[in-house]
Amino acid sequence: MMIFFRYLLILIFLVPINSFALIEVDISRGNLAPLPIAVSPLSLDKESKNNLKKLLKKEDLGSEISIVVENNLKMSGLFNPLNKDSFLQKPDIAHLKPRFEDWALIKAQALITGKVTVIDEKLRVEFRLWDVLAAKEMMALAFTTVPSNWRRVGHIITDKIYERLTGEKGYFDTRIIYVAEEGPKTRRIKKLGIMDQDGFNTKYLTLGNELVLTPRFNPTNQMVTYLSYFRNLPRVYLLDIETGIQEVVGDFPGMTFAPRFSPDGKKIIMSFAKDGNSDIYTMDLENRIVERITNHPSIDTSPSYSPDGKYICFNSDRSGYQQIYIMKSDGSNVKRISFGKGLYGTPVWSPRGDLIAFTKLHKGKFYIGVMRTNGKGERLLTENFYQEAPSWSPNGRVLIFYRETKTDEKGEGFSAKLWSIDLTGYNERLVETETDASDPSWSSLLSN
């Protein structure tokens, strides 16, 4: 199985100068004028180059890491990385002392430079962020890790830059777990897939022998909960993605589904269906105590905790149709919050606490939207033939969800893909996956 944390990244702060913000990026509105930024290739000396050729079979890791950073910044929609062909200064010299006039000439407002060295089979990457117009260094950091971790270094650098320029934590050193789909619609094979947030390093965690659905990350570690039809008994499972060990959650005499972790990672909340009625239950992962949270003859499903763990939002058809409700985490004070036209499903509480994202079906169209936790301020971000199951980036700024296309008269043309969109409703993007994909779940930041 995969080993994520065998090699911890070592962080060394270089001389930090000027900690007050010079350039700033506002992420609270749709950013129609992304910040022009120059990402210089990271410089690489001859000896390190030769070492890397032996260790990773890579010619120019400095350039490749800068491409990871550049791509992340571009995908965020907040930055406009400039074409490298226009760069006048060489990477090694720029990293020591940029000639700011040169960078200002190509309209860069920020500049990223760096240096890659390999000593004793250890990869050391340092980078600096410069404010071009103020002609000042804004940040300087260095990391030491094993060479195979080089993509993660690129993601961590992006997180640091994002945080420095926006004032909020990034979401780049993260992973997405999802359902990988293949085959015709009536005989679909579904597997658990996991990949870096930018679509690289895809791995499959199940073989596709049984139907699997709705994987969700534990926000505090690398455990995953999901629904598996193993032996034709649909049950919620707990999977350790480092060891591959998995177990059934609880001992229920029927289908358990729609699992999610509590924010502290210590409980799983899910639905249990019996005799045509689905209610919400929790199981404590330490003492295995099962608690019933709702007790109502309607369907109660898709539960999601508030980040402080005090409330739960969920989906119920107790009014006759699917609507969103919230309640205290003990099941008391149930209140309906969705009152717009249409059906509402899959509520997910934002990690920032102020919003609930949802799927809405109205007049034959599916929407991904957000509303405040009192149900006010509903905002629809995207409309399509079919889309559902939003999951928040750990900083609460981006939603990832899946979208299915309509089949034509011959029953062909079906696809399922992951998409992301900013909370602002801008920057909608296809998230590339090796196979068709659905039910994405975004991990927490792997490092801080």
Add this chain to the structure above:
Amino acid sequence: MNLNKILKNALLVAFACLALSACAKKVSTGQMQGDVYTGTDTVEYLASGVPDRVFFATNESILTTKSRETLRKQATWLRKNSKINIVVEGHADERGTREYNLALGERRANAAKDYLMTYGISADRISVISYGKERPVDSGSNPLSWSKNRRSVTVKAN
């Protein structure tokens, strides 16, 4: 088919289109009543004259008159073949969220199970499983295809 019935069906189809408001193409009138499938395209048989499945309206788990008739035939056959156990599979169409549809499929399968039990079939002989929208029988994205997929299917377990 007399004129009256044709008119009635046409009205029902028009109503179904309004209700779904996504009626991509005209539905052939003979195969749906309201938005419940009444055709036989996908139906298989547990024994001669005993259809294996019943169909539901959108978001519903209420058994129609025709569904109850089908289930009574199944019950009669099950009483005669007392060694056979069954699994009732509940299914939904693709026009709903995955998680809600899992619950809806379970509700539909149990509606069929409950009816079989009122006709004397022991609960020990019936297990239920919901596949939600994960196992459509028709891959189309139109009201007729969706109506075929909203179903519960009785399958021999042994």
